[in-house]
Amino acid sequence: MPANLYFFFPYLLFSSFVWDCSGADFGGGSENLYVKLGSLLPTPVCSMPASTGYERSAAIRVVHRHGPCSSSSQPTKAAIQILLEDECRVNSLRSRISKRVLQGQTLLPAHDGRLVETGNYVVTIGFGTPKRDMTVVFDTGSDFTWIQCHPCAAYCYPQQDPIFDSSNSSSYLNVSCNSAECSQLKSTAGNAPGCSSSTCLYGIRYGDQSYSIGFFAHDTLTLTPSAVVPNFPFGCGQRNRGLFGKTAGVLGLGRGKLSLVSQTAQKFSRVFSYCLPSSPSSSTGFLKFGEEANYNSFKFTPLLTQPDAPSFYFLDMMGISVGGRKLGISPMVFSSAGTLIDSGTVITRLAPSAYSALRGAFRQYMSNYPSAEALSILDTCYDLTGYDTVTVPKITLQFRGGVDVNVKGILYGSSPSQICLAFAGNNAPDDVAIIGNKQQQTYQVVYDVARGRIGFGEAACT
Template sequence: MDNHSHALFLFSLLSTYLLFAFGIGAESESYYHVIKLTSLLPSPHCSTPKGSNHHENKKGRLKLDHLYGPCSPFGHRRKPTPRQILSQDQIRVNSLQSRLNPRPHNVEDTKTTTLPAHMGKGNYFFTIGLGTPKSELTVSFDTGSDLNWVQCQPCEGQCYSQQDPIFNPLNSSTYLNISCTSPECSQLPSATANPTLCFSSTCVYTSTYGDGSFSRGYFAHETLTLTPSDVPNFAFGCGESNVGLFNTTAGLIGLGRDALSLVSQTSKEYGKVFSYCLPSTSSSSGGYLKFGSDDATSVKFTRLLTNPKAHSFYFLQMVGISVGGKQLDIAPSTFASPGTLIDSGTTITRLPMSAYIALRSSFREFMSNYTMAPALGPLDTCYDFSQQDMQAPKVVLHFGGDVDVEVAESGIFFLGSQSQACLAFLGNSDASDFAVFGNHQQQTLQVVYDLTSEKVGFGVAGCS
């Protein structure tokens, strides 16, 4: 072999080694994302044409958008900072955890100074029709809540500012207050030993949230329109006293498992089945929310768990995590009790601390060739994306029934700024806290809830 051939041979060996060592060879491409900064930034444009029906998508799906996304008519005016989002998210998680483990939390976890309130109100919105003739109202949804309510005239207490005209029950021919003796009135969470449940024989509700905001008013029946078909006698709260910013939506739709949720109330129409796809940060076309069966041919299902202390919550059996194609050394029992809560209103996924440390260690090892950026609040694994694209390992969450859920590239990082992209996972502060599968990691997935069969399914590229 001459010197020239020998040099080429050595160069070839060196190139092969570098490709393998840094994870960019053909053999390992399936374990990595090449992430561009533009894939994490919000799209500057909404792709919904003006004058089109932007409320309903194909296949009877209701169009779903993020409150601060490009298609939001009101979110940009009050968009919180990344630190505010994280602080508010922690308040929600504390509230969820307290349902099973009542205890005081660290004061630093619950600071609310100058924070916009959206605990319990969800991060995504869609449009419903309410009343006869129907009034179109933009509402948020939340799988961690059950009670449905909207603001109502005459706002005798107080009402917050909302984008749509406030619903006036006097203009609807199908509005009817629910009496105190109705079985539905006794199903309200505020019904237990509450002497103010009735006012002039009319059922009164109060819905309070972990950040101190609330909605209070009359419990009533009305005609609900989700698609071209109507849902008569829909029980909801007609709120005449409402405190909290609520992101200027008209109210909240609860998609929990208890009797008063929209899922339970429409069981005859939709069979206790609903699905959604939460759009990615960079999406200009949004996602969807659908009630009833959906095209689920590529969806894999895992068993739904129930906890008697929080029957309304959706718990799943997480059994492990993989990073860059390698499953981490985490015992499945780490996630066993009471399971992992899948929640549409929590932003950042929470893990038991030992699982988070294993994830963080493996992720940092794969990203060791990149310079780390300062931490963003509790997010302690951050990188500078401003000067280059980055190759990040894929993260896969493993659930019971051999269900593997790959986190989309938009769900791996939470963006503080162009020079601060942080691993979008956190460890729980208390050993008794359960894991939470947040909406940031659910982005672009087709998520199907089948309550009759007690299972939840996941499919890829759900928003397309």
């Protein structure tokens, strides 16, 4: 380690833009869903599928970071705390897209700057030679991959896996400060994160003041035994603080040049997919890389790009149906601010008028159930104490190309006395809409970046 590394680190921690932040079983007919209330509530038991298929090439098991299937074994978070953290992530994400800056504050000149905490899903992958398994958050809203590295000691947060020691990896190599790659890092960041002696450094601060700073390096990344990525660029974090739970870091699946998707373009053709299970606290899904034959049966909608946020995945949303009836919402409501799909956001956010229409129709269908107080950002809640099963209207999100996504994640809550509609309204019409991971559950969502499309396959991990 360069002798002056820790002397340099404080200068990376500029004042950044900040927001003040402190599954279900379904059945039913064509227009309704019958939801077992118990399937919405936390459980301490991990439900593993009899045949996982994770042994196949480039397929990795996905679990919820706060659920019993996670090796991090964190206590289950209160529903309201997850919602508060989710709102912080959304606010920070919007600020980056719209480039809003509060008076007296500046954006940190580094890679992606958003909250990683919330209802995130994790995967376990290997770093180094010989490989060391690390459990990381996977995030379509980030480009840069990083993990904590020895010797950070007092500058690391507690994690479940042993901290990665680069000196034990025969394939580890720091990136030179004068290299083209370091320049690429600077270009992507918008400003030079810095150098220590001849070693390139990176710096990331997220929206809640979490951060990671360290060496920009290369090493072997092992996704599965048959899917190995040599010389993968990543951050070897020496100073790391924040709400990352007990994970080792972040796996960036955005569209930027340094993301895993771009770095493995030749191997996996810039195609990946995931399936998030209907019961995130107790069951598992998967993350896959590369094309599959069954994608031919999927429904695809065009992948859009917003010039101010080229790493994000935008879709063209066209409408919403509730109980089989399309709501009278003008397509301009969806197109004016745009709609992105994000693996790290929990609750779907809609334009105020679109949410108002959805809420009104949903409340009409649910008028026979007793109402309850709002739960944080969720304002349509019910006291379902004493109910074993509830009937809810089917909600369908409609995208360009005739793609209809019949949402399974309709309800959210941690107590029978407060179960809520799992959608929220934006504060302003020009706030970007976001399709959260709650509404993506059980679908295999395919990100085909090379062909400019996103696909949906039903019942992939029920």
